[in-house]
Amino acid sequence: MNHPKIDVRRADDRFTTKIDWLDSKHSFSFGGHFDDANTHHGVLLVNNDDIVEPGTGFDTHPHQDMEIVTWVLGGALVHQDSEGHSGVIYPGLAQRMSAGTGILHSEKNDTWRMKNDPEPVHFVQMWVLPDEPGIKPGYEQREIDHELLAGGLVPVASGMDKHESAIRIHNKYAALYAARLAPGQSVQLPDAPLLHLFVPRGTVTLEGTGTLAPGDAARFTATGGQRVTAVEPAELLVWEMHATIS
Template identity: 65%
Template sequence: MASTLDVRRADERFHTRAGWLESHHSFSFSQHWNPDNTHFGLLLVSNDDIVAPGTGFDTHPHRDMEIVTWVLDGNLVHQDSEGHNGVIYPGLAQRMSAGTGILHSEKNDSWTLTGQPEHQDPVHFVQMWVIPDEAGIRPGYEQLDINDELAHGGWTTLASGMSQHADQRAIGIRQKHAALHVSRMRPGETLQIVTAPFAHLFVARGSVELEGAGPLATGDAGRITRAEGQRITAGPEGAEVLMWEMSAAVSMR
């Protein structure tokens, strides 16, 4: 069967505005519900979040989910009930496995420990959830700086549970049918999308030209079924692009 391509524009996404939070949801999330837009492949959540200084998500629970966070601008403080804590910054790959249950918080790191503003910058990040291939695993956490790899150009495998990426992935996820790749594309650079049953392409910043679909701007996404290595070319300002490669899909029965 031929490849099919579904382009979703930035302004079509669900939108949450909460004073301290500006969030755009690629799929149904929280109070936003559309039974025809619950997932693509194994990807259930792709939230594009901007959090104001000195604020953030208070401690809250997750269960049986692989959660990958990618910061575009600013710093995000992570703390969880398993004792993991740290600051996530641009170029740091981070994964939290919720497993049997975990509590965590995420806060904008623009304020000092004394509560006084050190600088007042928002933090902008994309958070993505895929289901694990096994429920009830032990909660876990992993992070790795991949800025050097990104500087070489091309695709960098940010996170993967696929066996073929075992030697090149930055961090692992507990899903053997999914991998996340990222590229900071130079102006005019051309890359190929993976050949896979499902590929989800998200333009985090900048713009690209997607073969067979035309231009994609910041916040746009392409959902490709039976992806066949279509090409993308970065626009004049370059682009930062996230691409999920998936060989299976969620069963919603």
């Protein structure tokens, strides 16, 4: 049996990819950044915190056998893929792409086409391993902005039966929640074998642990149910997981 553990990872300790159009912070090994002791937590392999400058972005590139969830915090991200899906992802609109047997897609900050005052787009992209390889590629999005106004944890993407309204991912052991908290508001984390809490914006206090600042994360093993309270306006992304990668 695993011993209860909360492993806090600070924002400044993340791997960084910084070029003229991209500022990307990687919570786990990614691309040219590799640490054998930091490849995943549960079934979560990627938690990239990205800022992309206007008129730039990720050109068409391939993915395979991965569930990819994108959450925009500011600005707008234009998605296009080889399955014919296209759209603009903005704050409060969750997106899931199942790479399955193989898919090509691009992600661009095209705010300069849509407004007179273009701005960087800030988003978090998370990759989860699917239950099985070789599924049919797919795409789904859902508007949950109004649900976030209540201040609680809102199911965003899930493979669990208990989350009928969430975007479906092909992993029955994982679910993603989001929350927007005003100062003083709090939420209780799920009680699950594995949790990943990421604070993309704002400052919060984690019960029994202390302060988490923007970009900080906490990895929970065999413990859950703690309260997270906002010190200032904050946003949370929480993965509940009931399995891990062997």
